[in-house]
Amino acid sequence: MGAVFGLSLRQMIGKRRMIIIVLLAALPVALAVLLDMFARGDGDFNENFISTIVDALIVAVVLPLVVMTLATAAFGNELEDRTLNVLVLKPVSRLSIVVPKLLGSIIVTGPVLVAAGVAVTAIALGGGGARALLATAAALSTGVIVYAAVFTWAGLISSRSLGFALVYVFLWEGLVTSFLSGARYLSVRGYTLGILHGLDEETFTPLAGRVIELPAAIVGAALVTIVFFVLTVRRLQRMDIQ
Numbered sequence: 001m002g003a004v005f006g007l008s009l010r011q012m013i014g015k016r017r018m019i020i021i022v023l024l025a026a027l028p029v030a031l032a033v034l035l036d037m038f039a040r041g042d043g044d045f046n047e048n049f050i051s052t053i054v055d056a057l058i059v060a061v062v063l064p065l066v067v068m069t070l071a072t073a074a075f076g077n078e079l080e081d082r083t084l085n086v087l088v089l090k091p092v093s094r095l096s097i098v099v100p101k102l103l104g105s106i107i108v109t110g111p112v113l114v115a116a117g118v119a120v121t122a123i124a125l126g127g128g129g130a131r132a133l134l135a136t137a138a139a140l141s142t143g144v145i146v147y148a149a150v151f152t153w154a155g156l157i158s159s160r161s162l163g164f165a166l167v168y169v170f171l172w173e174g175l176v177t178s179f180l181s182g183a184r185y186l187s188v189r190g191y192t193l194g195i196l197h198g199l200d201e202e203t204f205t206p207l208a209g210r211v212i213e214l215p216a217a218i219v220g221a222a223l224v225t226i227v228f229f230v231l232t233v234r235r236l237q238r239m240d241i242q
Contacts (some may be wrong), residue, residue, distance in 0.1 A: 012070045012108050021066050021109065023145050025116040029056045047206040055207065058117055061194050064169040071151030072161040074101040075236075078177040087136050094236040098152070104149040108158065114140050115226050125203055135199035143192035148219050149228040150188070156235050184212050191221040 031051055032194040039045055048188025114137050121136045154161040184190030190212050197207040212220075 009108070012073070012104050013055050020069060021112055024066050024101060025112045028053055028062060029038055029116050029119050029123070031057070031208075032123045036124045046125070050204060050206040053120060053124070054117075054196075054204075055193060056141075058120065059143065059189055059196075060174050061169075062116070063113055063148055063175060063192065064142060064165075064188070065103060067144055068114055068151050068162070068165045068169065070109055071102075071105040071148045072155040074105055074152045074164055075156040076171075083087050092096040094233050098229065098233050102152050102232075103147055105152060106144055109148070110141060110144045113144055114136075131200045131202040135196055135204070138199055139192050139196035142221050143188055146188045146191060146225050147230070149225045153228045153232040153235065156232055162176055181210070184210070185216060185220060188221070188224070191217045194219075195221070 032049075035045075035049060035053070037065040038049075062144045072123070117136045117140045118133050121132050125132055151165055154164055158164060172183070173187055173189045177183045177189055184194075193207055193210070194214055194217025197211045198217060201208070211217075
């Protein structure tokens with residue numbers, strides 16, 4: 001398992017990918033600084049900031065795009081260059097292959113996204129204190145884990161997984177869940193926002209009208225992660241590697 005994990009990290013930490021990830025994560029931080037400088041006096045600053053930067057930018061766009069960049073390539077690289085058969089022919093369980101791939105995506109993207117989210121919260125929503133920072137870290141960490149499970153499976157299903165992931169993110173997570181409240185119970189964005197608001201309702205009050213309950217968010221995130229992890233293991237067990 002350690003060898004697969006090391007190989008996965010080396011594949012993921014490429015210069016081009018890391019530049020993309022850092023730039024995406026830095027975007028909301030830069031916008032937070034600008035808004036804090038020029039719009040702090042606005043009476044609706046807190047509400048607009050949370051709706052625009054936290055929800056519409058960090059949770060709805062940056063979080064899934066960053067995780068997608070690495071997670072869809074976790075198995076995609078091996079499928080493209082036909083080296084996956086080298087892994088599956090080794091005397092190791094499929095579980096020992098999937099776990100390192102999933103952990104690699106989480107370990108590389110998680111700290112970057114959590115750091116960016118915490119920085120944004122500290123810059124513009126400092127009044128929430130440590131509770132707001134912890135809520136942000138917990139919510140984004142959950143989002144990273146769930147998206148990593150979903151996109152790792154997608155990368156094993158199809159060589160066009162990146163296109164599928166983009167459609168899913170912008171159509172389902174971005175559009176459908178914005179208009180259909182029931183869809184939020186089947187949405188990673190819904191789970192992330194539900195945990196964020198549930199852990200600090202005072203700071204993230206503007207989210208109150210469009211989030212699911214904290215217990216539902218936690219259970220939903222756990223179930224989706226487990227389901228897609230199991231699907232990935234089963235897919236690897238059953239696929240015909242040529």
